[in-house]
Amino acid sequence: MGPKPTEEHSEHDLFRTELVNLIDTRHELARLAELIDWQAFADEWSPQFTSTTGRPALATRLMASLLYLKHLYALSDEDVVERWCENPYWQHFSGERYFRHDLPCDPSSLVRWRQRIGEAGCEWLLAQSIEAARKGGVIKRSSLDAVVLDTTVQPKAIAHPTDSRLLNRAREQLVDAAQEAGISLRQSYARVGKAAEHQAGRYAHAKQYRRMQREIRKLRTWLGRVIRDVRRKAGRLTEALQAKLAVAQRLYEQKRDSKHKLYALHAPEAECLAKGKARTPYEFGVKVSVAVTAKEGVVVGMRSMPGSPYDGHTVDSQLEQVEILCGVTPKIALVDRGYRGVEAASGTRLLVSHTRRLPNRLKKLLKRRQVVEPMIGHMKSDGLLARNWLRGALGDAMHAVLCGAGHNLRMILARLRAFSWVLIGQLALALLISRPAHYEDRETLAA
Known part of the structure; x- marks a missing residue:
């Protein structure tokens, strides 16, 4: 059957305290919940439940919020449902009206929901995080004109192959x-x-x-x-x-010089990728293409590239995803020298690193190409990009997209948190200036 409706429309319980009266509504997670269009998930995912018999599916907002929280705080499926029943802010973020002491669902429900929505549903989660970033003032519409493209490795959860x-x-x-x-x-x-x-x-x-x-x-x-x-x-x-x-x-039959080697018995799709790093000469997983805005570093596209293609051959596929998610085709794409020798089919201009004889405006813009490197590092250290536990090639694709959505939410929370501290500082300064002071020099205090 279709998903359950949220508890927002349930009758009021006089003997229970609502979550809005327990939490601080100025908290960044509570404010983030207001930026996300939760009804869009119900409109997008509900048609996938065609059967009219059986047990009703869980609420779309609950499952979308659990997937967001999992990649926002880099947790496993088991940990996110266990911490959910302890945190009132998480429950408010999930659309609950009253505090619950039981688990929201079995951890295996997250597995089945990922399989049901597929890669397209995960891209919808990423698209909504981009829209929330726009509403929160993290990015502007003009920020999508210039993006940065790069590739990295999403390692698979396998032992080192010997x-x-x-x-x-x-x-x-x-x-x-x-x-x-x-x-x-x-x-x-x-x-x-x-x-x-x-x-x-x-x-x-x-x-x-x-x-x-x-x-x-x-x-x-x-x-x-x-x-x-x-x-x-x-x-x-x-x-x-x-x-x-x-x-x-x-x-x-596998030999030393064989092509398409088998590196894990339970994950035959894992590939050996050499990225030229001194600390990890070889990584075993799948190549992932990343697209971020040149100004803010918000992820606007993330897609797995099985087969370890040449970086330049991933440009058209990545720009196509950016256009699908954002509705805008970037005018300029900043890339490193691994993308030399290709032209985008969409008409996007590629600016390759170390290109000489550029106008000052483009030369200054090209310096923003390095913004993608720390973003990838944060997704691996603060997120779950450093190790993929999902099964199969479909698991690689979904995990990469969800890691990008989690990174966007972390950037939105950082923006909301910083804005809250600015407001608190301005309020404290206004109170100090306005109170009847016995200071000799109030102008120095204001400064």
Whole structure:
């Protein structure tokens, strides 16, 4: 069934205190709730619930606010619902009228809602955060004329891939799947496989690489024996066993110079990306394209780019998303030298770093290209961009967009918080000046 209506229209309870009487309505989170058009979520997501039977879905404002709070404060699904029942400001932000002591929903409901709304629904969350930033005075309409484009890596939640670990885990999973299918294997290599994996790690730590390769060859040989044994004895393969067998075969045939390598058994979509960083030469995940405003650094576009394309080949896709979310095609895009040699199909002019013989106006604007670097850093340190726990390529796409929405909300809260302190300072100064003072020099106090 469709989502439940919010409790705003419920009858008043004389024996309970409303949240607006418990909280400070000048709090930045309460003011942020006024900037977001919550009815837009109901209008956008309600048509997706076509069934008229079954239990009603949770309220759209509740689920949208939980997704916002999760990426605003960099929490897991479990942590955000647990902290929600302790924080009255979060409950007011979610549209609750009275304080609740129970969980708003099961953490798995966030998983199902993400799967239902998909990447388009997450982009809608990002679009509403951009609109809230415009209402809050964080950006202006003219700020969308010049954007900064850059790419980064969104690491996947996987262990560091080593040949010894991958080969041994593939053998263990294939043996377990065969035993569940009722296949009696000739040998499982459980004891020697585990010992060889540990020994290979010891040799690698001691930089004895020839001995390490010897242990890896043993693990590869044992994996091949198990694969052939399963194929000989299995009649009609079950779906689970066929999937494990395909993964094991792919890993068994994988060589040093192979293309599209397998780096994680549970996340075959993870890729190895080299970004030239001294601290992390290689990162395993997916490339993400980021678009921020050149003046304020608000995220106006964020999209995953599977396949690790050349940075210049991501321009058209990223500018298309900016136009969809903001309704405006940027006139100028500031990029680094990784975008050389391309032209935008939308007519947007690309200004590449270190371009000479530019007018003073464009030369000054080009200096704002570096604004995207700290924004990416904040999304990784303050947000959840540093580690993606969502499953599959769709999880990569949704997580990237939601991280951009969380970054925008943090910028809006910082603006509201700073504005509150300015008002408090001005009020305190006005009170000091207006009170009957015994100071000798009131003009000095005013200054």
